Amino acid sequence: MADKQNAQKSVKIAAGAVVCVESEIRGDVTIGPRTVVHPKARIIAEAGPIVIGEGNLIEEQALIINGYPENITPDSEVEPKTMTIGINNVFEVGCVSQALKIGDNNVIESKADVGRNVILTSGCIIGAFCQVNTCEVIPENTVIYGSGCMRRVQTERPQPQTLQLDFLMKILPNYHHLKKTVKAATNN
Amino acid sequence: MASLLQPDRVVYLVRGEKRIRAPLSQLYFCRYCSELRSLECVSHEVDSHYCPSCLENMPSAEAKLKKNRCANCFDCPCCMHTLSTRATNIPAPLPDDPTKTAMKKAYYLACGFCRWTSRDVGMADKSVASGGWQEPENPHTQRINKLVEYYQQLAHREKQERDRKKLARRRQCMPLAFSQHTIHVVEKYGLGTRLQRQRSGAPISSLAGLSLKEGEDQKEITIEPAQALEEVEPLPEDCYTRPISLPEVTTLRQRLLQPDFQPAGASQLHPRHKHLLMKRSLRCRKCEHNLSKPEFNPTSIKFKIQLVAESQVLLTLTNPVENITHVSLAACEEDDPDDINSTAKVIVPSKELVLAGKDAAAEYDELAEPQDFQDDPDVVAFRKSNKIGFFIKVIPQKEEDADVTVSFKIRHDFRNLAAPVRPSEEGADNPTEAIWLTHHVELRLGPLAP
Numbered sequence: 001m002a003d004k005q006n007a008q009k010s011v012k013i014a015a016g017a018v019v020c021v022e023s024e025i026r027g028d029v030t031i032g033p034r035t036v037v038h039p040k041a042r043i044i045a046e047a048g049p050i051v052i053g054e055g056n057l058i059e060e061q062a063l064i065i066n067g068y069p070e071n072i073t074p075d076s077e078v079e080p081k082t083m084t085i086g087i088n089n090v091f092e093v094g095c096v097s098q099a100l101k102i103g104d105n106n107v108i109e110s111k112a113d114v115g116r117n118v119i120l121t122s123g124c125i126i127g128a129f130c131q132v133n134t135c136e137v138i139p140e141n142t143v144i145y146g147s148g149c150m151r152r153v154q155t156e157r158p159q160p161q162t163l164q165l166d167f168l169m170k171i172l173p174n175y176h177h178l179k180k181t182v183k184a185a186t187n188n
Numbered sequence: 189m190a191s192l193l194q195p196d197r198v199v200y201l202v203r204g205e206k207r208i209r210a211p212l213s214q215l216y217f218c219r220y221c222s223e224l225r226s227l228e229c230v231s232h233e234v235d236s237h238y239c240p241s242c243l244e245n246m247p248s249a250e251a252k253l254k255k256n257r258c259a260n261c262f263d264c265p266c267c268m269h270t271l272s273t274r275a276t277n278i279p280a281p282l283p284d285d286p287t288k289t290a291m292k293k294a295y296y297l298a299c300g301f302c303r304w305t306s307r308d309v310g311m312a313d314k315s316v317a318s319g320g321w322q323e324p325e326n327p328h329t330q331r332i333n334k335l336v337e338y339y340q341q342l343a344h345r346e347k348q349e350r351d352r353k354k355l356a357r358r359r360q361c362m363p364l365a366f367s368q369h370t371i372h373v374v375e376k377y378g379l380g381t382r383l384q385r386q387r388s389g390a391p392i393s394s395l396a397g398l399s400l401k402e403g404e405d406q407k408e409i410t411i412e413p414a415q416a417l418e419e420v421e422p423l424p425e426d427c428y429t430r431p432i433s434l435p436e437v438t439t440l441r442q443r444l445l446q447p448d449f450q451p452a453g454a455s456q457l458h459p460r461h462k463h464l465l466m467k468r469s470l471r472c473r474k475c476e477h478n479l480s481k482p483e484f485n486p487t488s489i490k491f492k493i494q495l496v497a498e499s500q501v502l503l504t505l506t507n508p509v510e511n512i513t514h515v516s517l518a519a520c521e522e523d524d525p526d527d528i529n530s531t532a533k534v535i536v537p538s539k540e541l542v543l544a545g546k547d548a549a550a551e552y553d554e555l556a557e558p559q560d561f562q563d564d565p566d567v568v569a570f571r572k573s574n575k576i577g578f579f580i581k582v583i584p585q586k587e588e589d590a591d592v593t594v595s596f597k598i599r600h601d602f603r604n605l606a607a608p609v610r611p612s613e614e615g616a617d618n619p620t621e622a623i624w625l626t627h628h629v630e631l632r633l634g635p636l637a638p
Binding site: 125127143145146150151156158 | 267301302303305307435
């Protein structure tokens with residue numbers, strides 16, 4: 001029983017992902033292939049597991065946290081909810097993301113703050129320093145920008161950062177140690 | 189430093205046409221009148237026009253022609269940021285061989301802040317990086333131009349009649365003087381008549397000869413009056429029932445930035461050329477000397493002439509000039525008409541304080557002699573190169589004062605080192621005579637501790 005719990009709390013990094021040693025990953029986190037996690041990024045799964053898809057770019061000092069909601073003490077019984085993050089998302093420097101469900105091709109710009117009750121669909125862009133802590137589903141291709149968090153819909157979704165990802169996957173191993181890839185543990 | 193981070197703490201009184209209280213960092217000092225000047229008691233003149241994003245200089249005549257807008261740069265119609273040109277590769281058929289396709293570069297405009305692109309409005313991608321983008325034409329341009337011409341002609345005719353009447357009455361007086369006067373009157377219609385447009389550089393005296401001849405050659409311009417329609421287009425039937433999709437409606441600010449069209453839908457917001465900014469020079473109204481004259485080059489932020497008050501007038505504790513300065517403080521009298529804001533009494537040191545001059549090399553010179561001013565420890569707290577800290581006693585008048593304000597007068601001597609060299613008839617006058625200046629200073633000290 002204890003082994004199973006311990007096995008569940010480990011970090012599973014798929015082959016092809018580049019995760020630097022200096023990043024802090026705690027809890028039950030699954031990282032898909034072709035994802036790049038920069039040093040000093042923090043992925044913390046306190047109140048449930050985090051599943052991250054392919055092709056994501058998580059930059060320095062970004063914080064992806066599946067934490068307890070503020071008004072519930074950690075001792076009481078809360079069932080763990082899984083945080084899912086899709087493919088081709090970009091988490092820029094210094095952003096904080098607590099959204100439980102993030103789709104594909106989203107961009108969360110620097111120092112943005114996304115709350116727990118927000119669901120990002122696809123192609124959304126949360127502008128720099130915008131704090132979105134409403135309780136809603138953000139429709140596709142929405143851009144939130146400006147100090148008043150103005151919104152508009154753009155006609156095309158942001159392009160996946162394939163060039164940047166390829167460049168980083170070549171260069172980062174030259175300067176940083178990487179975490180070893182661990183396949184998902186099978187329960188025997 | 190009160191001057192940088194909390195500028196409103198210490199304000200100086202400026203005795204101009206209006207009595208303005210402003211911090212020293214926003215004031216100028218006219219050294220010919222030896223007085224403080226604020227932005228309201230100087231005259232502002234336009235120096236040059238430049239575009240804030242491409243930093244291109246533009247002469248004033250060209251700026252007027254292009255309606256004060258840059259030719260190369262665009263503003264995002266959504267968030268008013270500067271648009272940047274981006275390129276994509278699209279496959280396009282080669283002109284020689286229609287079956288093969290080659291990659292060609294296509295350019296479109298995009299905003300980095302709100303992610304607006306020119307494709308959102310339906311503007312096609314251009315094959316040229318710059319110069320391909322056109323602003324949409326205003327459908328009413330022709331009518332407006334015709335109306336403007338008609339009114340210009342009317343103004344010109346009125347001016348001529350006025351000229352003729354005045355010349356007929358007083359034949360002895362010079363016609364030049366009257367032409368000068370009437371030009372200011374006619375200018376109310378903008379660019380003025382064709383005469384004024386032609387003589388942009390010529391002196392006014394040439395006008396007297398031209399006025400009558402040119403007027404007779406102009407043809408008559410007639411306009412049709414505007415016609416009122418009886419029937420107005422009715423509102424669409426689902427005007428009240430159709431749900432509004434907010435992302436498609438433009439905000440008032442976006443709409444009013446384009447007064448020609450004022451589009452209600454976001455799909456009709458076209459980008460406009462960027463507004464030019466200008467550099468201004470300031471001139472003292474009394475002595476007509478320049479107080480601040482910026483450099484002509486838009487990339488340079490320096491000034492040719494810069495007489496800001498901070499470098500000339502004493503700050504509360506620091507001596508900016510290079511000679512020894514004597515400062516004496518005096519509390520305001522009971523019925524001082526300037527003293528309206530103070531809420532506390534102040535007792536200032538009665539002795540004169542001496543401040544050493546500013547010496548730029550003193551920091552690096554370790555063998556400098558220590559300054560030996562004898563300081564009364566009750567008055568002077570510390571002294572360091574050209575700074576001095578001194579004590580004042582404040583007696584608040586009210587018990588629950590949210591903001592204790594104190595005012596007093598500061599009197600110091602000022603040497604005008606850059607005064608023009610006087611001729612030798614004045615004898616052996618010391619060119620650096622000291623003038624005593626008095627300033628009225630107000631200090632906002634903040635709330636009282638409970």
